[in-house]
């Protein structure tokens with residue numbers, strides 16, 4: 027069949043079909059004529075005047091009403107620890123907002139905080155109610171089934187290597203079981219005891235050698251199995267508010283060591299308390315080695331008092347949300363800002379200069395900067411001498427810091443006057459410090475605000 031014939035037939039079929047459809051439509055119009063009249067549009071000039079009941083709007087307006095409120099510390103795994111306010115209705119936290127209380131705080135010396143800390147909250151804090159009531163929140167102790175089976179079987183181990191059977195340790199595949207708090211304590215205590223005992227003494231050293239641990243590590247244990255227990259209390263500033271207890275627990279394990287090895291207090295050793303740098307390198311391990319300070323020893327508000335701010339090793343705008351305004355305000359006050367980064371980050375887009383370097387070349391770049399600063403005599407000698415460990419020399423023979431008694435005949439360390447042990451029952455005396463508090467008065471003196479900030483205080487009383 028030709029294309030032309032096909033088109034002609036199609037047109038004919040189409041016209042025929044149209045006739046049938048028209049008939050169906052006509053029938054349908056007749057059948058549905060009456061119900062269709064309800065679709066006639068109603069014209070309402072003023073919808074608000076015509077609505078029969080507007081009470082429902084109250085429900086909408088009352089969403090932000092609350093029965094009570096309380097202030098709490100938001101403390102997830104960031105270092106911000108914002109004081110937030112929760113609003114409760116019918117016994118349920120309904121929403122969360124900033125507490126607006128920072129400006130009311132004073133330190134021990136009466137310095138009033140600035141209201142500029144507020145509003146302090148981020149998107150995670152705003153959405154925290156979902157974590158309170160989310161169905162994925164863990165509300166009871168849980169134990170991995172394989173681990174429980176291993177514990178219930180009496181902690182069986184390979185007699186040659188001391189290793190438990192791998193079937194008990196199917197992490198990621200295993201089921202989690204809910205247990206009571208009493209059982210959770212029992213399982214934890216018994217496991218810690220079993221591990222400490224297994225790896226104590228000569229037998230413990232043999233096991234660890236067969237498990238191919240580094241001989242230097244095994245030597246460092248000094249025969250105390252409790253040293254294989256590693257604990258981390260959280261980043262330095264978080265600990266002040268909640269989780270340093272794990273370091274105390276590490277020390278407390280010396281009691282267990284004393285019992286297991288039968289040693290007295292002078293030989294008993296606790297578990298290992300690791301810091302954030304050595305534990306998981308969440309923070310840059312090189313930083314405390316070079317600067318002598320942890321990376322979170324400063325308050326970010328201080329940056330506006332610097333002439334030059336180098337943001338390095340942190341994507342401030344993205345990861346320090348409630349504190350990012352200090353960076354913006356520093357720029358408004360004339361601080362020159364530079365980002366050292368491996369990518370064009372959110373922070374890099376805000377600073378005056380961006381130095382994009384290859385990943386892993388930070389130390390070389392830092393040493394280059396130091397060399398330039400020293401060679402051109404660009405450093406503040408007084409600050410460097412008193413506030414950093416730059417003046418320390420390192421011996422090339424043993425890579426240890428050079429100590430004065432090694433080259434000054436008869437040198438004696440001056441007695442520490444700032445640190446002493448208090449007698450039992452003695453109360454600490456408050457010593458007025460020059461160090462700025464977290465809640466600065468407008469004219470507070472900055473001694474050591476940021477380890478990587480080149481500090482030359484500008485006008486303090488802005």
Ligand code: SF4
Pocket residue numbers: 100101102104105106107108146147148149150151152347348
């Ligand atoms: S920054 Fe956000 S998540 Fe972190 S403590 Fe503050 S409100 Fe909570």
